[in-house]
Amino acid sequence: LPAEDADERRVARTRGVVDHALRMEEAHERTLRWLDRCVQSHARKQDQALFGIVQGATNLDLRRRSVEGVCAHDLPGYAIGGVAVGEGTEAIRTVVEFTTPLLPDNRPRYLMGVGYERDIVMAVAAGVDMFDCVLPTRNGRNANAFTPQGPIRLRNARFAEDSLPIDPSCDCEACAGGFSRAYLRHLFMAEEMLGPTLVSAHNIRHFQRLMLDIRTAIREDAWSSLLVAWPCIGSDEAHSSTDEQT
Numbered sequence: 001l002p003a004e005d006a007d008e009r010r011v012a013r014t015r016g017v018v019d020h021a022l023r024m025e026e027a028h029e030r031t032l033r034w035l036d037r038c039v040q041s042h043a044r045k046q047d048q049a050l051f052g053i054v055q056g057a058t059n060l061d062l063r064r065r066s067v068e069g070v071c072a073h074d075l076p077g078y079a080i081g082g083v084a085v086g087e088g089t090e091a092i093r094t095v096v097e098f099t100t101p102l103l104p105d106n107r108p109r110y111l112m113g114v115g116y117e118r119d120i121v122m123a124v125a126a127g128v129d130m131f132d133c134v135l136p137t138r139n140g141r142n143a144n145a146f147t148p149q150g151p152i153r154l155r156n157a158r159f160a161e162d163s164l165p166i167d168p169s170c171d172c173e174a175c176a177g178g179f180s181r182a183y184l185r186h187l188f189m190a191e192e193m194l195g196p197t198l199v200s201a202h203n204i205r206h207f208q209r210l211m212l213d214i215r216t217a218i219r220e221d222a223w224s225s226l227l228v229a230w231p232c233i234g235s236d237e238a239h240s241s242t243d244e245q246t
Helices: 003-041 060-070 089-102 117-126 135-141 181-189 194-220 224-229
Strands: 051-054 077-080 109-112 130-132
Touching: 003 051, 003 060, 051 060, 060 089, 077 089, 089 117, 117 194, 135 194, 181 194, 194 224
Parallel strands: 051 077, 077 109, 109 130
Antiparallel strands: none
């Protein structure tokens, strides 16, 4: 490249880094301003619980500053936002394990938008109390079923004559109700709404059972038992984007 073009590209790259840092800073300040407005507008205490949301992307210094600003308000609970939106697993872990101990331990700590089994177990170990995620139903609508061994994709031809339930150990409406993998596959191939309904119900129950086992592991100090009962916790394949592989 001519020297002038190379210089222009270096300037453009530098500008991109600066602009990205500026956007993160502006988002951080906007979050705090919005929280100030929310606190003023939500004076009612008897029928709602306003959580402050910590932001800061993957910038740990900004995360710390966000915690300080958010926790300056005495709120019923605090949330960790801005993760599970494209970062890798290790980036999520770094942010969660850094941020969670900074939040008050006498209030619920809520991790937004997570997620896969491995991420939930990691976050609980870090001190997170609450989660929300569309993963069970979004995947259920797309014929992706979660099991302790990892996800299965019911549209795959290998399930066309599979007489087993999704998970023989599960007590959900689909598994305990006698719906085989083959029949569920047929429902999806025929575009019958019963298929997405049953697999979504199964996926929700799958994560309910995981949380029950996590609570048992906490009470009995038996975290290693989760890896035995839930091999998917340590499986990379179990945490891939199942939606993209239908």
